Amino acid sequence: MAPFVRVENLTKIYGRTNEAFAGIKEVSFEVNEGEFLGVIGRSGCGKTTLLRCIAGFESPDGGKILLDGKSVSRPGPDRFMIxxxxxxxxxxxxxxxxxxxxxxxxxxxxxxxxxxxxxxxxxxxxxxxxxxxxxxxxxxxxxxxxxxxxxxxxxxPRVLLLDEPFGSLDALGRKAMQDLLLQLWGKTGTTIILVTHDIDECIRLSDRILVFTKGTLRHTLLNPLTRPREYDDLAYREFYRKLSRILERDKIMNLTWADAVLR
Amino acid sequence: MKRIFSKLTLIFTSALLWESARIIGGYSELLLPGVSGVARSLWMEKIELLKNTAFSLKLIGFGLAVAFVLAMILAILCMASRAFQGLITDVMAVMHPLPGIAILPVAILWFGIGVKSVIFVIVFSAVWPLLNHFYTGFRSIPKNQLEVGRNLGLSGVKLAVYVMLPASLPHILGGLRTGWARAWQASVAAELVFGAAGGHGGLGWYLYKKRFMMETPGVFAGMIVIIAIGLLVEYFVFSILENLTVKKLKQVID
Incomplete structure (x- = not known):
């Protein structure tokens, strides 16, 4: 089966070419129909830019986005973004x-x-x-x-795009909203791409996790946990440690924008 | 009820002060007519006053409508094109401080003495504050709301009608308030300075005639009508519109 959403060599750079300050560089990945995809990274890593490109709010500097085999560029209700x-x-x-x-x-x-x-x-x-x-x-x-x-x-919508949708909630409200989102996802079967900087949120919700660092897609992880996922499960803690180590390591590597985006 | 009561108190107190000032100062009716004289004048000339008021309102309504459409088009063009925005901002900076009455001589040169010139002055006076408010209103629409509109597939005129207009309604109402005041000032000033053609005139023309005849109570009567209309429009048009729309736009909890 062909992938439902396909992102090919997507590049979007803000600022002038010789002093880029944010954006994404040659990002490629696929999302299956009905999948819950998590995108995680520190702030400024380009994850919101990625979502805005898919939604059609930003026009990419390179690459393309295919939805069910058709190229999309303008905003439309088939990709609804929160x-x-x-x-x-x-x-x-x-x-x-x-x-x-x-x-x-x-x-x-x-x-x-x-x-x-x-x-x-x-x-x-x-x-x-x-x-x-x-x-x-x-x-x-x-x-x-x-x-x-x-x-x-x-x-x-065919794809629901969520950009830190529960960022302004307290911990309790956040958990309630996550449960609600999972419940709705189960009912509607909508494909979801969730952008977040919260490791717990990403692990609890996503089937698969993309890790972004400074505008590039660095890792793709399959979420091994079965649902429902509880914070105090041993397997949960282990996966949490793995993901946070990856994020830590990318930070220590201390890639600069020029390194990551403009090699 | 309380507000109406306080307004009535204000009107009553001013009338009292006015009357006592006249009696204490011993001014003649020509300099400062009494409340009763003005009231008599209002009553005696009610038909003419009504006719003149209707005429003024017609001109102002028409001029304001033209200015509204013009300002709306310009504001939308400003949003669409950066170059146009720069141009219009400069033009506005030059034109906005220019009193509408100051271009009346030119208007008369172009359109002759009469209704056309007055309307031109009204449009000129109202269009700049309207444009200023509309443009500010459009720019202050939250980006998220515009994007929800675009996400739903709206663009161009549809986005303007369904999202930008309602979102900037508080500013549009503010613009109308200023525009309305400027239009009144312009129409009265134009007739007061240059009179009216063909016997048809508005309240400015009425004031002009009364001044010419030294009928000071009539002059005061004309002014009172102008004030009364301003109050009526404020309380029965703008306030009601505001209650219906703007109050809902306030984001109390955020």
Whole structure:
């Protein structure tokens, strides 16, 4: 079976060519349909850039991205991205209105009644049934993040792109959101690419892990753990140590931008 | 209710101060007419005042609409092109401080004495503050919200209508407030300075006639109508629009 998402020699460099300061260089990998892929690395390693290129928000300087065999370059609802930050809902629409607007924009022919019914379904999915008529400013941070997920799923994307989606939550809220995400992933079977700098999050969620350092893809690890994954399992601790050693080592190598990107 | 009460108190107190100043100072009706004189003038001339007000509102409404569309187009072009943005910012820096009334002589030269010139001055006065607010509004839209719009497949005009316009509504309303005030000032000033053609005129023309005839109570009556319209529009148009829209845009919890 051909890979679902294919990234080939993707290069995106910010700044002038002789003094690049961020970006990615010749990154290639594949993602299978329905897979949960984790991308981990320190801040500034290019993982957000990678996601933004796949989403179509940045135009690559080289290489290409194929979705189900077709090259993609412009943003589209088939690759829906949840970015960092809590300001992603439209503040002039109610929570339900936000979801209906998203679905209506993507699928113009469906009647509003039907969309409202569907919006209620997605709100229920993330546990926000009773909050549909509230406006974004009336919701807490955690509720907003649930809402982002509900909206993203409502447009039925082929790939869900998550950029540190739970970064602004406390540890408890984060764990709850991870469980919710896994549950939704199980229900919808959507392909997910998750970018994070949190080792635990990456291990708990992903099937496979890409390790980025200074703009290059350094390692690909298969997650050997079975689900559900608990922090205190021996195998979990062992895999955690392995992954953190890899990240540590890459740091000690102290690659500079010129080394990594512009060899 | 409390707010209405405080407004009424304010109006009552100012009337009281006004009247007592006149009595204590012993000014003549020509210099400072009394409240009753002005009220009489308002009542006696209500038909003419209404006609003039309607005429003014028509001109201002039309001029403001033209300025709104023009400013919107320019603001969108500014967002689309960096070169255009630079050009417009420079033009705005030069034109914005120029009082609309200052270009009336040129307008008369181009459009003749009459409605066209007044409308030109109104459009000129309102378009720069509108543009300034619109452009600021567009630039202050959170990047995430624009990207959600693009992610849903919106671009160009659709992105502008469905995301950029509602997202910058507070700034658009602010612009309309300033534009409305500038348009009023321009229309009254234009008629006050150059009169009106063909017997049709607005409140500026009314003030001009009353001044010419030394009917000071009439001048005050005209001013009061202008103030009253300003208050009415503020409380019944802008405030209501704001309650319906802008309040929801406030991100209280973040």
């Amino acid at each position: 970015s960092q930050g809590l300001d992603q809902l439209f503040p002039w629409l109610s929570l339900k209105g936000n979801i209906v607007f998203a679905m209506k924009t993507v699928n113009k022919r469906v009647a509003i009644k039907e969309l409202q019914r569907k919006a209620e379904y997605y709100l229920e999915l993330v546990g926000l049934s009773e909050w549909g008529d509230y406006y974004p400013y009336q919701l807490s941070g955690g509720m907003k993040q649930r809402a982002f997920l509900a909206r993203a799923l409502s447009v039925n």
